[in-house]
Amino acid sequence: MELYFLGTGAGVPSTERNVSALALRLDKPHETWLFDCGEATQHQLLKSPLSPMKIRRVFITHLHGDHVFGLPGFLSSRSLQGDANHRVTVYGPTGIEEFLRHALRHTSTHVRYGFDIVEFDPTTLHTTHLYEDDHIAITFAPLRHGIPTVGFLIREKEHPGALDAEKLRALGVAPGPQYGELKRGIDVTLEDGRTLKPDDFRKPNTPGRRVAILGDTAPCKEAVALARDADVLVHESTFSARDAAHAHQHHHSTARDAAQTALAANAKRLILTHISPRYHERANDPADLPIQLLQEARSIFANTDLAYDHFHAVIPRIVPSASH
Numbered sequence: 001m002e003l004y005f006l007g008t009g010a011g012v013p014s015t016e017r018n019v020s021a022l023a024l025r026l027d028k029p030h031e032t033w034l035f036d037c038g039e040a041t042q043h044q045l046l047k048s049p050l051s052p053m054k055i056r057r058v059f060i061t062h063l064h065g066d067h068v069f070g071l072p073g074f075l076s077s078r079s080l081q082g083d084a085n086h087r088v089t090v091y092g093p094t095g096i097e098e099f100l101r102h103a104l105r106h107t108s109t110h111v112r113y114g115f116d117i118v119e120f121d122p123t124t125l126h127t128t129h130l131y132e133d134d135h136i137a138i139t140f141a142p143l144r145h146g147i148p149t150v151g152f153l154i155r156e157k158e159h160p161g162a163l164d165a166e167k168l169r170a171l172g173v174a175p176g177p178q179y180g181e182l183k184r185g186i187d188v189t190l191e192d193g194r195t196l197k198p199d200d201f202r203k204p205n206t207p208g209r210r211v212a213i214l215g216d217t218a219p220c221k222e223a224v225a226l227a228r229d230a231d232v233l234v235h236e237s238t239f240s241a242r243d244a245a246h247a248h249q250h251h252h253s254t255a256r257d258a259a260q261t262a263l264a265a266n267a268k269r270l271i272l273t274h275i276s277p278r279y280h281e282r283a284n285d286p287a288d289l290p291i292q293l294l295q296e297a298r299s300i301f302a303n304t305d306l307a308y309d310h311f312h313a314v315i316p317r318i319v320p321s322a323s324h
Contacts, residue, residue: 001027001156001209001315003232005273005307006044007036010238010252011066014277017309018044019066022213022234022273023055024154028135034058034074035152035213041070042077048310052078053086057131059138060092061215062122062149063099068092072103079111088115091130093122093148122148127226136208141226143217145251150215151226156208159317164201171196209315212267216274218248219257227265231315235261236274237306240288241296255293259300270304271313272297 002025009017019038026033032054034041045052055078060068075088090096097117104111120130120140127141135157140150163183165175173179173196178188188196212227213234227233235258239247247254253261255272262270272293279290286292294306305313 001025001211001317002312003211003234003271003315004048004050004312005309006041006048006050007038008273008275008307008309008311009066010236010274010276012277013039014280016280017275017277019070020274021070023048023050024211024213025050026136029056029133030054031056033154036061036067036215037071037074038066039069042074044309045074052081056086056088058088058090058092059130059152059213060090060096061151061213062093062145062147063095064147064216067215068096068099071100072107072109075100075104075111075115076107076109079109079113086113088113089118090115091118091120093150094119120150122150127153139226141222143215143222144220145216145218149217151217151223152213153226153230154211154213156210158208159206161203161205164203167201168196206317209317211315212265216251217253218251219253219261223261224264227261227267230265230267232269232271232313233258233262233265233267234271234273234307237272237293237297238274238276240279240293255296256300259297259304262301262304267301268303269313270297270301271307272304273307275306 004023006021007018009019013019018040020036021038021041022035024033034055097119122142127139129139131138137155139153143149143151181188182198182201185198210230211232212230214223216236217223236253237255237258238252239254241254241256244254258272279288283289297304
């Protein structure tokens with residue numbers, strides 16, 4: 001499982017940061033999910049190792065232009081590269097279907113493989129299930145912004161523990177067909193009459209990973225609840241703490257706000273994104289350098305990274321020790 005940041009800027013693109021788009025590469029299913037799709041996301045994909053054909057699901061946090069203007073173009077270009085087997089599903093707040101179908105219709109764009117749209121109510125007052133398969137599930141919850149917006153929680157399901165071969169050998173059971181039966185969950189009866197139960201010879205299950213990806217938001221309890229115990233929290237950091245009044249006036253967060261959310265949620269790692277173009281690498285005032293945002297966050301939550309375009313982060317699976 002890996003996060004790949006295609007756009008990390010806020011509001012408008014700059015020469016250093018494109019607007020919002022984030023890809024999540026999954027082990028199972030072996031595909032890529034896209035979270036938000038700001039203008040020129042397809043151009044960012046061309047500069048990345050990601051294949052548009054592996055993007056099978058797109059999740060939109062809210063309908064501000066810097067999060068959706070790239071979606072019609074992405075679907076159009078993707079259609080020219082694939083076939084009917086590469087269908088995609090778009091999940092978004094109420095209004096995403098009208099926006100998308102009007103944009104495609106008025107530009108005479110035909111998406112050859114077709115696509116599905118799943119709309120949800122972003123004003124719901126509780127965490128809501130959105131998608132689930134054998135390996136992963138995703139829920140969303142409302143956040144606080146100028147228009148309705150949500151955050152997403154991706155929850156990987158628990159991974160079954162491996163067969164404990166050492167324990168079997170200690171009982172005199174040599175590798176062979178019986179190992180395969182135990183792996184498949186089938187009881188095994190030995191020649192001496194002993195019956196082996198599969199659950200008695202499995203190592204501890206590996207907990208599923210949890211990734212919280214928030215849309216634009218002011219600090220709120222809903223963000224803390226959604227990100228509870230997340231392995232990674234991706235949080236907007238539009239402004240520095242010195243611009244807190246401006247941030248909160250426009251329903252955004254500062255780097256310190258993001259860090260306080262991560263701390264309150266007991267997240268393991270925080271990644272800052274959605275950086276205002278006022279903070280850029282060539283700023284004359286040190287207070288306007290992006291590194292200032294990172295330092296502010298790390299003063300509260302040490303395990304913080306500041307994303308930049310094409311930054312990627314692997315999310316390792318933590319295998320518990322046998323003693324657990």
